[in-house]
Amino acid sequence: PCGPAARWKRHIVRQLRQRDRMQKALFLELVPAYNRLLEKAELLAKFSEELKLEPNSVTPVTYQGSWEEHSGPASEQVASPASLRAKWQQQQEGLQLVCGEDVFLPIRVNQAWVSKELKQAAQQIVNINESPDILEDGTREETVTLTPAVEPDPQESETCEKWKRSFRSASATSLTLSRYLPLPPSPQEAHLSEVNAVCFGPNSSLLATGGADQLIHLWNVVGGRLEGNQTLEGAGGSISSVDFDPSGSQVLAATYNQAAHLWKVGEAQSKETLSGHKDKVTAAKFKLTKHQAVTGSRDRTVKEWDLDRAYCSRTINVLSYCNDVVCGDHIIISGHNDQKIRFWDSRGPQCTQVIPVQGRVTSLSLSPDQLHLLSCSRDDTLKVIDLRVSNIRQVFRADGFRCGSDWTKASFSPDRSYALAGSWDGALYIWNVDTGKLENRLPGAHCAAVNAVAWCYSGSHIVSVDQARKVVLWY
Template sequence: MKKYLPLLMAPLGILEGAVMYSRGIPDHRLLEKSDLLTHFTEKLPPEPPSELVHLPSGEEEKARPVPDSAQSPEDLRRKWEEEVDKVKLVCGEMAYQVVEKNMTLSSQDAMLEEQLGRLSALDARVRDLEETRQWLAEQVAGQQDRIMEGKEAYDTLWAHTGHQEGALRQLEEEGRELVERLIQVKMQAAEDQNYRNERIERVKQARLSKELKKAMRRTVNISETLDPPSIVEPPAHKQELLEVETCEKRWKRPFRSASATSMTLARCMDVMKGLLDFRKRRGHSVSGTPEARYTSIPVCGVSCLPARAQDIQEAHCSEVNAVCFSSNSSLLATGGADRLIRLWNVVGGRLEADQMLEGAGGSVTSLEFEPSGCYLLAATYNKAAQLWKVGESQSKETLSGHTDKVTAAKFKLTRQQAVTGSRDRTVKEWDLNKVSCSRTIDGVSYCNDVVCGDHLIISGHNDQKIRFWDSRVPRCIQVIPVEGRVTSLSISSDQLHLLSCSRDDALKVIDLRANNIRQVFRADGFKCGSDWTKAVFSPDKNFALAGSADGGLYIWNLDSGKLETSLYGPHSVSINAVAWCCAGTHVVSVDQGKKAVLWS
């Protein structure tokens, strides 16, 4: 067995050489191992081994027994050389496999090192992310604490707000009650003042009646017709003698002379004529004081039809709802949803900004100048009407008493009186001297516009009806139904015709003498754009003017009943209101796009 030990160790040496080669050992070491293997092979004894030898090959081979018969050394040598060649071949293959495995192992080691590098980088990234997570967790915890604190503060503020809202509602109710009480007090004061005035007038009337009765019973001599200063008063003792003589003459002459009677009747007729004139001035009310009326405004003979836009101005910061001219046709007022009223001068076919009026608490819905041109009245959405004096920037008076938006405010023909209409379904008459409501009319429906005649108040309503009220009668005297919600009313300068605009896209002319609809104007393309679209008569009452929802200006001829012309250009949105100056030379239109356009 010891003899064959070097032979068995040779493959191991070859394997070791392969391993050393795979590990980077030089090639001459492998050659030395091969020479050593050859040397040991040459020194092998001729006798074959009697034991089984296990050879390392790709598959385990079974050990073959050594034959017992004697063989020659050459045969044994040849066999062993063949065996050695086979062993060398197997060892070479195994060495090649070992090299491949080592190369694979080296690549796996490189991949492992790369993976370990990536793993270390990922570990560092994980540590960074963990630190970030901890920091974010701390931030979240802090935010949650702040959120909880904010929620507690919000709950506290909510509770406080609830208490404040309750207190506000209570204060509003108290304010409404105070306003109602103030209105009642003002109304009571007005009634008391009216009662005192009536009482004074009754006393004066009673005194006058008493004087008339005394005059009727009194005997008047011809001498009484002479002027009192021409009569020389006699001395006191002569005065007594004259009185005695007069008494004696009365007893002697029981009947009046014809001349005396005629003089007495003439004086009574003069007094009665004065009373009748007084009643006529008072509007058939003997107990009142004479009403001061505005002087009539001169009206132009012929109105000029507008043909082109001369000036375009961005009048307000939001849509413009109202526009009107003063009686002198040179001053223009516009009001809009920005709670401002602007005055403009019409100079040389252009609009020049003159003044800005402040103090309106809400959107301005209606404007009208006093016939004298000294005051301007505006209806606003803050449940009140404002009165300005032209030339002053601050409001002079506030007419408060409505409980909803005021949609119209107009002056009456008698001085210091006005009328307002509101969405609280009422129409109110106002005494501007006392700044108090003198009468409240239940309008049944939302009131969108009002106009005033001699003793007539006309209101247009949301229930598609036009109602007529007399200032001397407590109830409605006439109702005219139309086919749409009434948006505006305009009365002619001669107080004989009324122009209405309604949401059925039609204008109607009403004859106030017969209280019936005389004409209906429609046109292709004309559409009423809102519940406050305004239409007006021309100053000479020959034309009707209105703005459409498509930005067009439509003019109808009252004589022919047909559309006279339609103008387009500056307006690209719905026109809210129009105004025709008293001189008949200019027209102004305002729209929902902040514009005011001067036409001529």
């Protein structure tokens, strides 16, 4: 089920669903208008039939004298031309009031136009061009590019342009970017103040955001939009990072009240408090080993925790403010204010390696295969470090890209093919890891600096949060 054939088939299904949503949105207003037009046409036919029957129902009378001589009961059976015209005018005015002005338009022309539009939409098929790519493990993966076979009508393009934004996102099952739409196109207000952190659960349908309002909001991803699920309280300080455990049943948050807090999904109040740091806790991550976590702080320490007992099992002096940490199987990596990334063996006390970078490190992101590390720093660059040789493999820059804060978070795509980060101007930037080139810039959704981004594990959507309390789901 995980072979190349299954991957491109899932990609095709996802793209076809996206096309269905686009076509449905284009015709949401057209179909009700067409139905109203048909109702008006039926009503017009009914009135016309009644008006045709009334003159035929009049009994003809033979007049042998002047009109005035037949002013008796016989003359009352005959309607004069003037009265018929008046009655017709009255019926016409009544019909206009009921049906509106559209009833006097050429109905057949409108019906033909609507039928043409519907036929054109039905004929908008998908071309599937397969091109094999070689993966790192030597297997060949089928990648597909989906494009409309028919050029959109100018009127359709004008309607679509009001809400359409081009977006290219990496899928966990594809090595090429595809066009997506942000749904909804406008940001949602997520917190009462600045939003600092965002993280997807392992099933990609649950999202956590943390803000300076000391709250964590859980969101359900439903049909391309975010719906509020739960609010976690009791942090006691501004939230600086959030993380889900591998099972998705617990949420860990770092806070500025010198502690980290642990919640169980479904319970509003904090379950455990991990206290022991002497300054703001800037990062908190679950380890892959069950019931263990790591925190980093501005007190120049990194701590390992036994979550069963809420006990600090180890304290590492890291020599500089720690802005972010990530954990591998037997390794802890920390990023610092002194422009260095440090590597720590979780089985020993010493630092095993130091990699200098230009600029304060704002975030770290470890690839799922634990072979590559993505760093973001205040020199307005992203760097990909190959952990197999401990060298910087790629450096990403772009005109207009600048880190908006000391906690700007960048992220790998699930398949490590792309790097994503938000900028001070509210735009999102996506780079290709293999080529080092900027793949896309996504402006317009945010009006303030983007603090953090997250790419869901399925690769189908992205979430970004900013300093203006907003969250945007890119789908």
